[in-house]
Amino acid sequence: MTSAIIRGKLIICRVMGSGSAETISDGAVFQQDGDIVDVGKYQHLRGRHPEVEVMGSSDHVVMPGLVNSHSHVGLTPFQLGVHDQPLELWGLARLGGRDVDPYLDHLYAATQMIESGVATVEVMQGADVELAEKIIKAYLDAGMRVSYGASVRDQNYLAAGAQGGAEDFLLQLPTELAKRFKSFMSRACLSTEQNVSNLQRLCGKYADNQNERVRLSLAPSNVHRCSDELLVQLKELATKHKVGIHIHLQETESQKAYGLRVWGKTPLQHLNDLGFLGRDVTCAHCVWVTEEDIRTMSDTGARACHLASSNLRLRSGIAPINRLLQMGIRVSLGTDEAGINDDKDILQEMRLVLNLHRVPDAEGSFPTAYQVFQMATENGAYVTGFGDRIGTLAPGKRADLVLLNLRNIESPYLESNVSALEAVVQRGRSLDVEMVMIDGEVVFRDRQSTRVDKEAVCKEISKSLSRPLQAHELEAKEFSDQLAPYLRRFCAKTARREPRPYYHYNARS
Numbered sequence: 008m009t010s011a012i013i014r015g016k017l018i019i020c021r022v023m024g025s026g027s028a029e030t031i032s033d034g035a036v037f038q039q040d041g042d043i044v045d046v047g048k049y050q051h052l053r054g055r056h057p058e059v060e061v062m063g064s065s066d067h068v069v070m071p072g073l074v075n076s077h078s079h080v081g082l083t084p085f086q087l088g089v090h091d092q093p094l095e096l097w098g099l100a101r102l103g104g105r106d107v108d109p110y111l112d113h114l115y116a117a118t119q120m121i122e123s124g125v126a127t128v129e130v131m132q133g134a135d136v137e138l139a140e141k142i143i144k145a146y147l148d149a150g151m152r153v154s155y156g157a158s159v160r161d162q163n164y165l166a167a168g169a170q171g172g173a174e175d176f177l178l179q180l181p182t183e184l185a186k187r188f189k190s191f192m193s194r195a196c197l198s199t200e201q202n203v204s205n206l207q208r209l210c211g212k213y214a215d216n217q218n219e220r221v222r223l224s225l226a227p228s229n230v231h232r233c234s235d236e237l238l239v240q241l242k243e244l245a246t247k248h249k250v251g252i253h254i255h256l257q258e259t260e261s262q263k264a265y266g267l268r269v270w271g272k273t274p275l276q277h278l279n280d281l282g283f284l285g286r287d288v289t290c291a292h293c294v295w296v297t298e299e300d301i302r303t304m305s306d307t308g309a310r311a312c313h314l315a316s317s318n319l320r321l322r323s324g325i326a327p328i329n330r331l332l333q334m335g336i337r338v339s340l341g342t343d344e345a346g347i348n349d350d351k352d353i354l355q356e357m358r359l360v361l362n363l364h365r366v367p368d369a370e371g372s373f374p375t376a377y378q379v380f381q382m383a384t385e386n387g388a389y390v391t392g393f394g395d396r397i398g399t400l401a402p403g404k405r406a407d408l409v410l411l412n413l414r415n416i417e418s419p420y421l422e423s424n425v426s427a428l429e430a431v432v433q434r435g436r437s438l439d440v441e442m443v444m445i446d447g448e449v450v451f452r453d454r455q456s457t458r459v460d461k462e463a464v465c466k467e468i469s470k471s472l473s474r475p476l477q478a479h480e481l482e483a484k485e486f487s488d489q490l491a492p493y494l495r496r497f498c499a500k501t502a503r504r505e506p507r508p509y510y511h512y513n514a515r516s
């Protein structure tokens with residue numbers, strides 16, 4: 008039986024509203040075998056458990072382990088030579104990136120995330136069972152909690168034409184390139200049946216698993232990339248196995264335009280018509296949602312995942328988070344492929360979200376530090392399927408927590424009307440994270456993973472990428488470069504042209 012007392016100047020137990028949190032000064036958390044048994048004043052807990060190891064001090068703040076609700080990879084596309092550009096073109100350029108061993112890549116991702124206090128991640132990758140096993144193992148080996156988002160698509164991978172299919176795009180290509188494009192598409196998009204069969208296998212293996220650190224969610228890549236048949240069958244599977252759904256939605260203006268062109272309504276309204284939305288569904292991005300979409304999300308209980316860095320970097324826009332919060336929609340946070348520092352620093356992402364929505368409207372509201380903190384803790388817990396287990400510090404919850412040193416945050420002075428929570432969100436940096444505990448296990452201490460030799464992982468990655476490009480990588484790069492000017496022209500032709508202000512970040516209708 009392992010137990011510990013984790014103490015701090017302040018324990019941030021949970022956010023209670025846009026301006027308040029349940030906290031305990033000079034407090035402590037007592038955990039036994041990964042369960043939080045008691046939360047209260049340090050002196051009381053120490054008196055009750057005098058023999059137990061104590062971590063932290065009156066210079067620390069103790070808070071719930073943070074949740075990165077949406078991630079895909081370890082090495083970033085930029086690290087692999089893919090420059091930031093509009094999503095559709097960037098997606099094509101990514102085909103020309105290097106192959107990285109998935110286990111190593113996600114082990115690297117895990118060590119990076121833990122450094123900024125992330126205890127849980129939702130990672131989205133393909134629905135192939137063997138791939139899922141490797142990736143889940145990487146996070147478990149690092150000691151993290153992981154929700155595996157099994158990503159599927161059966162159409163429109165790179166381009167979608169006037170009628171919804173890629174046929175218009177094919178017509179723009181020289182004959183030889185059109186042939187290659189067709190052959191590529193048939194390899195990149197599995198059939199509906201194959202996708203459903205993969206998801207069934209994954210549900211069989213992970214949906215009812217007893218592992219405290221593993222959850223499964225089903226992740227249709229995007230509305231236009233999945234046939235209605237696939238969406239409906241996926242929804243049935245998710246309902247049957249009681250797992251969540253996480254779907255990219257209206258990330259770019261052209262994705263919204265696709266819906267208006269093909270269904271005469273937004274992709275979100277199309278999902279609603281299919282009976283797809285509900286409390287089990289998280290819509291990632293939501294940059295181009297309309298007022299009607301936001302009301303529908305609110306009515307159906309669908310959640311949003313905000314990916315601020317990604318949206319800025321790929322010129323997608325800014326999601327209307329102020330309005331989503333006003334409508335009571337549960338919002339979580341994620342770093343997607345990479346944050347603004349080209350890493351997975353969730354504290355940095357929280358600060359970006361704190362500041363990004365301060366639009367020039369003196370009367371309007373924007374996310375408070377409390378709301379941002381809630382996005383990265385309790386709300387993330389719900390999105391990743393661990394809602395009843397983590398996200399807050401309370402008896403009965405699992406012991407996922409972070410010890411943050413207040414030395415830098417409060418030095419040389421911090422006025423007493425600034426709460427520790429506000430100070431953490433406004434001033435906290437990953438170098439302040441001293442200890443991360445997941446499931447009662449210390450997985451990060453003294454700025455080092457207790458499980459993974461990060462230096463050795465980095466060396467192995469570096470070595471694996473120092474080899475010359477393999478034939479299939481060269482071919483993919485050549486194909487991607489050749490196709491790029493055609494896709495660029497096609498995207499420009501299908502873009503909407505409306506009068507716009509100087510900066511144009513989203514649209515109400």
Ligand SMILES: [Zn+2]
Nearest residue numbers: 077079255343
């Ligand atoms: Zn994503």
